[in-house]
Amino acid sequence: MDLSLSDEQKQLQESAERFSREKYTFENRRKIVATERGWLPENWAQFAELGWLGMAFSEEDGGYGGGPIETMIVMEQFGKGLVLEPFLPTVVLGGGMIARAGSADQKAALLAPMIEGKKQFAFAWLERQSRYNLADVSLKATREGNGWSLSGHKGVVYNAASADEIIVLARTAGSAREPKGLTLFVVDAKAKGLSRRDYPTQDALRASELTFDKVSVGADAVLGKVDDAFPVVEEAVDRAIVALCAEATGCMDAINAATLEYIKTRKQFGVAIGKFQVLQHRMVDCFTNAQEARSMTLMASLKIDDKDPMVRAKAASGAKVQIGKSGKFCGQSAVQMHGGMGVTDEMAVSHYFKRLTMIDLMFGNQQHHLTRYSNLAMAA
């Protein structure tokens, strides 16, 4: 057992920290939000150059042989800066599923260019009725000659507008909500019959509603086995959850630091408001919450490679519960302690608060994962 970072990991941490600090000042970020894409190609190129896009992939897949700890390190710093580049959909989800389920050809065609920074992905699984149930998928893929035809709707698909390929979870057999009978397809973002409605999210990311109207794809578009995508998706989502937890940890550190600074400087009644014991204790509770979030993220990052899928799933859900709880506490407290300033658009706190709130809603909120964790623990 050893919980210390290696020298390379410490370097990675430093360079990611530097990136967030230099490229994501509050003002810079505002400008990036206002661009058409909502993120900067030059930053993405820098990620490729620094090796971040390939760090978590094995050497045989063209990566640099790191793993979840590297992802954790980088995501945490992204959280501190509220980084907008689509690392999660492209690298963690897209890249993760291709690495896990892709054929050699698919890896060559998709993963290699992704690592070089030349391809981006989006993962389309959610539908209007799905809520957090990954198997609640009804977009249909039917056989059509050698290939397939996809029809149906997907919602809140992050990065769909920038992605080169959309990885679509479709029903090829079975009834609604049955885990069996789901298949992943890699669909060209410009495919005929695929239409998009783009919008920003509450926390200034970009997502889309996608409508598939008889979108034709070849047999080679299938990622992994037909009818058997569920385990691949579940694992990829669990990994994404752990990455999100790391991002949330970074957000909490940043929002706590900003609040601490604020209550040390804002004066009322002739003293810094940080002299009032209620605020002191609340600040301590924020600090403790962030510590717990960091601990659970570390735990999950260490367990997400476990051989036993049950251990992995439990770790991801356990961490997500903590992040939901801690994120809400730190976010709400930060706003409260900033007084009126906390609810304005001009302070960084409100932006961290929004991101933390949205992280809780992604891939299942606190209650959803508490139920999942509880059921897994019962089954064990």
Place this chain on the structure above:
Amino acid sequence: MDLSLKPEHKAFADEVRAFARENLSPATREKTFSGKHYDRDDHIVWQKALGKKGWLAYTWPKKYGGPGWDVTQRFLFENVLAEEGAPRILPFGPKMVGPVIYTFGTEEQKERFLPGIRSSEVSWCQGYSEPGAGSDLANLRTRAVREGDHYIVNGQKTWTSFAHWGDWIFCLVRTNPDGKPQEGISFLLIDMKTPGVTVRPIIMTDGAHHVNDVFLDNVKVPVENLIGKENEGWTCAKFLLANERLGIAEVPSSKRGVSMLRQIARIEPQDGGTLADDPAFTAQIADIDLQVQALEMSELRVLSAMAQGGAPGPEVSTLKVRGSEIQQRIAELTMEAVGEYAQPYQPGMLFHDTNETPTGPDHAPPAAPRYFNMRKTSIYGGSTEIQKNIVSKMVLGL
């Protein structure tokens, strides 16, 4: 003690309901139930209708043009209007400055200002907070210097809600910079059209524009606009704050919020059924429902004590504290009910009458913005921490 309604009260409730159905514009009503932001007309057209009926200043005594209702009628009025989807009455005129004027003002001032408030012809806003004076209100620095028949006012107010709609602003200003801070403050009414008044928007987390900075640059205010005596404005201010705290619990709108939340849970899909089938979620609704009921009973107890001649005491601070927490929790649960579809940001759906179709269900666009926005309720009108300090000092003697 009796919780049931007498026949005359039932008849009264029916009358209020009929009035609301006839006079509340369907478009405004629709905004309430879809959680959209109101514009100025939504408020003013409705308030003018109430004014015409003599119901806008419903908390005022008969003598000043109020309807002279008993506690039950007030309770019914507020609840029926909330159920019918009426916007809340903007408090600045009828609940804030109005009572200050009829309590501390001269006869001329009453004649001059009260009718416009009762009819909603004149919109008011509240100029208390300043950049350096939030919780520590007595620290305010906006200066008013007497020059002949006028005060010359210089300084800055902030967080002024609806100043961009306001015709008049009531301000706390400093008329004596020496001595105890509380003892050099005056209560001044200022016409927003006076030269030197500038309003600048502050944009909130959810993108909304409700609050403003108000700059006062050599603004000439006639001395007859002073309420009460010079340097005794703190008395008016405190009187008003106590009034503000009572209404701010917002029980009727929270009751409406709970029933809207249940409605959403019945629509939101989950695992082939709806969220209403999920006992973990419905238990959370039950919990907030019970909190609302407890708060309602507490408020009724206070109102009943007031009906017997008591003034609202410092314990009303707890109503404000719980009321704001409850409003926040309802917004939070509503957002959770919407789930992933709370993520798209759709300002068009929030602020404008677009005919754009929403992403996700109709109730989705306001869910997250409302959650963000509601964080204000534990900050304004005296923050939760300040209210607890007040209870601790005034009620518990700590």
Place this chain on the structure above:
Amino acid sequence: MDLAFTPEEQKFADEVRAFVRANLPADVRDKVKNGKHLIRDDYMRWQQALGKKGWLVYTWPKKHGGPGFTPAQRYIFENICAEEYAPGIIPFGTKMVGPVIYTFGTEAQKEKYLPAIRESTVWWCQGYSEPGSGSDLASLRTKAEKDGDHYIVNGSKTWNTMGHWADWIFCLVRTDFKSKPQEGISFLLIDMKTPGITVKPIIMADGGHEVNEVFFDNVRVPVENLVGKENEGWTCAKFLLANERLGIAAVPQSKRGVEALKDIARVEQDNGRPLIENQSFAEKIADLEIQVTALEFTELRVLSQMAQGGQPGAEVSGLKIRGSEIQQRITELTMEAVGEYSAPYLPGLLWQGTNEEPVGPDYAHLAAPRYFNTRKTTIYGGSNEIQKGIISKMVLGL
């Protein structure tokens, strides 16, 4: 980074488990497993076995006779002892006064006291708190006046845990009344058999006797029992409090507590099914388990920093806060699991280990007393409010 144990660590774990199984007296194990109260001899038999093996003072460095465990070994040792139902090691000698003596004591003191602590032949207790000095420890008034080779000690200590079983007490006493409160305190070791010492029981809410008042009436203590310099006892006191806070998180015990709770929930019935199948109760357990995991990993992170040469800083206060809250939550949920059968109070069974038939299941009569008793964890060792005060000042700089 790696969570897995190395082969050596694995081997060490096997060794610890084998040792505990061979040396923990069966009756003691049984009592721990069933949540019964232990008596002095139960602790002593187990601690002496550990002492013989050299593991009792497992946190001490090698040079003072500790085993020099790595953080991983320490983790393994604590967890396996808990899993095997070993009683908690009484901290007063091993974790409190021992480290103070080897850090601040003279060579003669080390030789005199450390062996008996390592072997558990002497029982220590802690004399810090006084009736007028709880959280505000520095206000303590028990005074020690120099008289030739002796101090004459007068005053009283309170909340003295297991003082009725103790051979020695380490005390904070006032040796200077004139300077700042913190600067007139000394750290004194006192033999409990010295004439003038009286111990009087305090009965706790659950009916148990675990704490005492200790009165000092002209107690003569040799000057060589002073640890550190006169008037510099506060340094020792603070050093010890930081140490105390690390162990107090009691994570392995809490892990065991969660398992015991699950066992009870498997037996208890709810609508014809085991309680653990009730979704809402199962989720409460799940939530608790997640809290324990978070605390465990926080502690592991602290240990890992210490292994790299860091000292436990003020942030270990956070461990104490969360650890104590979790201990309380476990007892609360256990009582909820037992339900109505928590009500019967059976002091005989509880305290004297009589063979009276329990009312309800075996574990039922313990549930409520434990819940009441465990409220102490957020009070002693520096209350949680005080811990937050420390973090706020030392870590956050507020």
